[in-house]
Amino acid sequence: MTSGPENPLGSPLGSPPPKADFSDVESGSSTTAPAPPPAAPETYTVKPGDSLSKIAHHLYGDASKWHAIFEANRDHIHNPDLIHPGQVLKLPAQS
């Protein structure tokens, strides 16, 4: 029994070639340009399970910045330990 000629991807001719697997491709980018100035105040919508420190860690990489988020939202957050899913928080600019 002989197998038919193969294409570069290894499938017999006549059948559709298997798709190449690019699942392990690693990529990245960087630039010499300064980052653009931050846009208008951003907001974050609270998700179930969120806390101010969790949000601060997620957005700023520093959980201790929860206080800045609290200060920016004092008009509608009275207890920093009590935020609700769906609540829209103003995000202070990173210092």
Add this chain to the structure above:
Amino acid sequence: MHTSLKRPVVLLVLAAVAAGAGACKKKPPETTVTPPAAPAAAPFAVNSVNLGKSLGPDKRVTAETTTFAKTDSVYASVATSGDAGGTLAARWTFQDGQVVDETTQTVGAGPAVTEFHVSKPSGWPVGGYKVEIMLNGAPAQSKEFRVQ
């Protein structure tokens, strides 16, 4: 009455002298001086895309090439300019149209060089590839390369 006639006469004489001088002298070339216009805002634009296997500290490829080995990292160095920044994206595709990777980078205003890179630890399939540089979502430039 005598004094009121003096001024028109003097003006006529001066005009005649001026006309005579103008007829005798060669007319200088006319130059039009236009006030400098306010510089128009330069749009964010891709100036060049270069491919290579490594980058220098300025994020430009050290040696441009379009042929790579299976284990090479592929770098695309994109030079941009403009008074406003924008979003650059590199869309890498294989010869069959498969999207290999897509990476987005926000770029600030002014001349800049942005690099995008892809690597594949298990080795690139041999064949033709293309990297398309998108500027604010619209295709700007593309480069083709081969892995062999």
